Amino acid sequence: MEFQRGQIYRFNLEPARGSEQQGVARPCVLLSLTPFNKQFRTVGIIPLSSSARAYEPVAVAVPSAGDTSVALVYQYRAADKTRAGRYIGELSPNDMARLESAVRQYLGL
Numbered sequence: 001m002e003f004q005r006g007q008i009y010r011f012n013l014e015p016a017r018g019s020e021q022q023g024v025a026r027p028c029v030l031l032s033l034t035p036f037n038k039q040f041r042t043v044g045i046i047p048l049s050s051s052a053r054a055y056e057p058v059a060v061a062v063p064s065a066g067d068t069s070v071a072l073v074y075q076y077r078a079a080d081k082t083r084a085g086r087y088i089g090e091l092s093p094n095d096m097a098r099l100e101s102a103v104r105q106y107l108g109l
Contacts, residue, residue, distance in 0.1 A: 003037040003081065005030055006096045008065055010085040011045060021047040021075040027088055028079070029062070029071060031103065042078045046071050046099070057102035064092035071099050073106045 003009075007030050016022035030037065032044030050068045054061040058074040065071075065088075091099065103109075 001081070001084065001087075003030055003032075003043050003084070004034045004090075005032065005037070007090045008048070008088040010088060011047075011079055012083045012085065013047065013079070020077075021049075021072060023047075025085060027065065027069075029065065029091055029099070031076065031099070032078075042080050043084075045077060045079050046073060046103075047075045048072070057105035060099050060102045062091055062095040062099060064095045065089070071102075073099070073102050076103070076106075 008027055010025040011028045012024045013022050013026050014024050027048040028045040030043050031046050037043050048065055048069050048071055052059050052070040054070050060071045062069050062071045
């Protein structure tokens with residue numbers, strides 16, 4: 001599997017603790033850069049939700065992932081590639097640019 005920035009996969013996020021996003025088949029968008037995804041055994045992901053409300057910069061609407069999809073920026077994490085399941089699709093360039101902007105704001109970059 002070649003993991004590319006902006007792609008959406010289902011990830012097994014269990015076990016989760018406390019307020020961490022959970023789910024055995026949670027859709028997540030890859031945020032880490034493709035060259036690093038090739039080099040390392042982990043990838044940077046942002047979980048998606050269809051029940052959360054958009055509240056930028058911590059939760060960003062990403063309609064290219066589904067009409068009600070919201071990227072949970074505040075739940076950014078690294079995940080081992082073995083947690084990845086089925087490929088779902090990818091974010092549009094516009095949604096990816098909005099997500100990147102929100103991440104920069106959230107992390108103070």
